[in-house]
Amino acid sequence: MRIGIDARELTxxxxxxxxxxxxxxxxWPEDDEIxxxxxxxxxxxxxxVGHRRNIVAGSHMPGAIWEQTVLPxxxxxxxxxxxxxxxxxxxxxxxCGVVVGMHDCACAATPWEFGWRERKRRQWAARNAxxxxxxxxxxxxxxxxEIRRWYGVRRERIVxxxxxxxxxxxxxxxxxxxxxxxxxxLDSSSVLFVGTPLVRRNLAALSRAIxxxxxxxxxxxxxxxxxxxxxxxxxxxxRWLGYVPEEDLAAVYNAATVVAYPSTYEGFGFPVLExxxxxxxxxxxxxxxLPEIFAGKAWLVDDRHEQWVEALGTLLKDANERQRRIDxxxxxxxxxxxxxxxxxxxxxxxxxxxxxxxxxx
Numbered sequence: 001m002r003i004g005i006d007a008r009e010l011t012x013x014x015x016x017x018x019x020x021x022x023x024x025x026x027x028w029p030e031d032d033e034i035x036x037x038x039x040x041x042x043x044x045x046x047x048x049v050g051h052r053r054n055i056v057a058g059s060h061m062p063g064a065i066w067e068q069t070v071l072p073x074x075x076x077x078x079x080x081x082x083x084x085x086x087x088x089x090x091x092x093x094x095x096c097g098v099v100v101g102m103h104d105c106a107c108a109a110t111p112w113e114f115g116w117r118e119r120k121r122r123q124w125a126a127r128n129a130x131x132x133x134x135x136x137x138x139x140x141x142x143x144x145x146e147i148r149r150w151y152g153v154r155r156e157r158i159v160x161x162x163x164x165x166x167x168x169x170x171x172x173x174x175x176x177x178x179x180x181x182x183x184x185x186l187d188s189s190s191v192l193f194v195g196t197p198l199v200r201r202n203l204a205a206l207s208r209a210i211x212x213x214x215x216x217x218x219x220x221x222x223x224x225x226x227x228x229x230x231x232x233x234x235x236x237x238x239r240w241l242g243y244v245p246e247e248d249l250a251a252v253y254n255a256a257t258v259v260a261y262p263s264t265y266e267g268f269g270f271p272v273l274e275x276x277x278x279x280x281x282x283x284x285x286x287x288x289x290l291p292e293i294f295a296g297k298a299w300l301v302d303d304r305h306e307q308w309v310e311a312l313g314t315l316l317k318d319a320n321e322r323q324r325r326i327d328x329x330x331x332x333x334x335x336x337x338x339x340x341x342x343x344x345x346x347x348x349x350x351x352x353x354x355x356x357x358x359x360x361x
Contacts, residue, residue: 003349004080004096006071007036007054008063009087010046013227013243016270017087020101020139022046023164024086027342035078037071039063064121067091082353084345089125090133097352099345100133102126104267104288105146106200113198127151134352137345139163139268140289146267159348162293163268164338169277172251180251184241187221189316192256192280193238194225194249194271195263202262202285202303203235209308210237217316225252253278257322258315264303266290272298276333281325283311297329 009018028034030050036042039059047054055078058070072091075083083094086101107114107122114122129136130151136158138144144158180186191210197203203224210222214237224240244252253259259275259282266288273293275282282298284290291300299315301307315322 001350001353002033002035002079002081004035004037004075004078004083006067006083006085006087006090007038007042007046008040010036010042011038011040014246016268017101017103019166019270020103020163021086023166023338024084024342024345026167027338029346032346035080037074039066064089064125067125068093082349084349085129085133088122088129090129092128092132094132097134097349097354098129098132099135099137099348099352100129102129102136102138102143102147104138104143104265105150106265106267108150109146110198110200110265113200133157135159135348137161137348140292142289142292143267159344161341161344162336163270163273164336164341165273165277165333168246169250169253169274170334171279172254176251177254180248181255183248184223184244184252186223186252186255187219188257189217189219190221190223190256190258191312191316192223192225192252192259192275193261194253194259194274195261196226197224197229197235197240200263200265202264203238205303205305205308206260206262207235207237209305209312212305212309213313213316216313220257220316223256225249250274250278253280256280258283258312260308260312261285261290261298262308263288263290269293273333273336276326276329277336279326279330281315281322281329283308283315297332299325 009021025046034052036054041056042054058066067089068091072093076095080096082096083098088102090098090100111119130153141160144160147153147158222238224238225244228242253275259280261272261284263285264287269290272282272284284298284300286300286302299311301311
């Protein structure tokens with residue numbers, strides 16, 4: 001089968017959607033012909049196996065225009081049988097069946113987090129995918145419910161397949177952890193957040209909890225990893241590291257005492273899974289998809305300040321409690337491979353290759 005993939009999320013700095021696509025490509029059957037379409041060259045490791053090639057076109061134009069003009073034209077020219085579009089959108093006039101990754105409905109549920117133009121673009125893209133995609137792939141039942149809630153998509157067109165852990169995440173060797181401690185000037189006792197600092201990620205509440213904990217543990221550091229935004233500067237006592245190269249990220253997780261993920265709306269939560277795989281305990285919000293996926297693995301708390309203080313304070317002070325939680329959670333996290341999800345996506349694309357059209361509601 002000749003499959004086209006919108007591979008733009010593999011270029012530039014990594015994202016959660018990029019994690020999904022990279023994980024699927026790790027387990028993709030080698031007998032398929034894969035064409036990775038992008039506006040920039042994709043990293044060479046994604047072309048090293050099977051029958052894969054990268055077509056780069058339209059690097060000068062906005063991504064939304066490329067998606068609706070260059071991509072469908074290339075799909076038609078290359079006689080692609082099915083398209084996998086991992087990042088919420090797809091060509092409205094795709095010449096083949098399409099499977100779209102819709103990992104949450106943030107543009108509808110939390111629209112205030114986006115500028116006017118970006119919000120409208122995302123909302124249009126999601127509605128277009130809800131109307132035209134053969135299937136919508138998502139990583140949690142919470143997100144499946146959100147897709148039905150906001151876009152009225154029929155249950156049979158929404159497929160839930162739990163996402164996996166990347167092969168680079170696990171326990172890092174001591175020398176590598178020491179190297180990243182020195183490189184990023186990390187304290188020996190620290191709380192780490194990884195992700196885009198959106199409003200719903202609730203970093204101000206995390207900062208307030210750390211402020212109270214510092215009255216007892218004054219040397220605790222609070223660090224963030226992800227894209228720099230104006231919001232970062234408004235959070236007290238947070239040292240933002242910016243993007244950390246993928247080759248350092250697992251060691252940074254390992255160097256942290258605790259990972260905190262106070263997001264109030266989440267479709268999956270890759271940082272939680274990655275931290276647990278690296279052997280670092282996690283305190284996370286009991287919100288969105290997080291209880292569905294991480295109940296019994298992460299320490300889940302609600303939005304009450306005292307719960308965050310208690311959970312973070314306990315794990316920062318009690319090495320035995322940290323180890324108890326990791327002994328329970330880490331084997332589970334490392335077992336979350338992409339194999340089953342890869343089989344699901346391949347089946348969906350094979351089915352989508354048989355037909356295409358308007359699947360509205």
